């Protein structure tokens with residue numbers, strides 16, 4: 001089990017997290033859903049060890065292989081798309097060209113294989129960043145609004161890919177978004193955060209995931225909206 005317990009964090013006088021406790025089920029996807037600026041990125045950074053909590057405990061993350069999709073893309077500018085993907089494989093890259101090409105094909109990005117990042121749109125750079133997180137054989141994926149500048153059709157393709165890799169490789173995924181539909185589509189559990197200082201408003205088990213019924217989705221959406229307006 002991965003978890004944070006009673007975690008608080010301030011930046012100077014600004015209290016961002018107020019005694020937050022969340023459990024993240026291993027091999028499942030947990031969504032952190034909350035308004036812009038409430039502290040979602042700060043939670044991910046604490047999980048990754050990039051920021052340190054002022055108080056509270058973080059369990060299970062240290063020493064794990066983590067892929068982190070940052071809000072802004074962090075592709076290496078002097079490497080092509082394919083080289084950016086190869087890079088995270090390190091020595092394991094040999095013989096993996098097929099895997100890289102399959103992933104590029106699935107994501108509809110094959111034609112950008114030899115492009116350098118500066119020639120790509122923001123949305124395409126984000127999609128390459130997601131592929132990089134998927135191809136790296138991490139046990140934990142931390143994703144910070146990875147689909148924010150991706151158009152609707154490609155969003156669907158990327159979500160299906162993330163779900164497929166997370167399920168087939170039993171990865172623990174923590175996915176940050178402020179988009180309710182994304183949260184419903186991708187996660188097993190949805191943690192709803194209140195505005196600053198962020199605290200847990202509700203934790204909903206998402207019975208919709210993997211169940212394509214529109215009614216199920218609408219019902220889930222209603223449950224979330226009830227928590228958000230409260």
Ligand SMILES: Nc1ncnc2c1ncn2[C@@H]1O[C@H](COP(=O)(O)OP(=O)(O)OP(=O)(O)O)[C@@H](O)[C@H]1O
Pocket residue numbers: 011014016034035036037038039040041042043071178
């Ligand atoms: N290093 C920092 N120094 C000072 N303030 C910061 C720092 N990082 C974040 N903040 C502030 O803390 C608050 C929470 O930021 P955070 O990025 O965690 O929110 P978020 O929920 O991820 O927001 P968004 O959805 O807009 O990315 C914001 O008000 C932000 O301005």
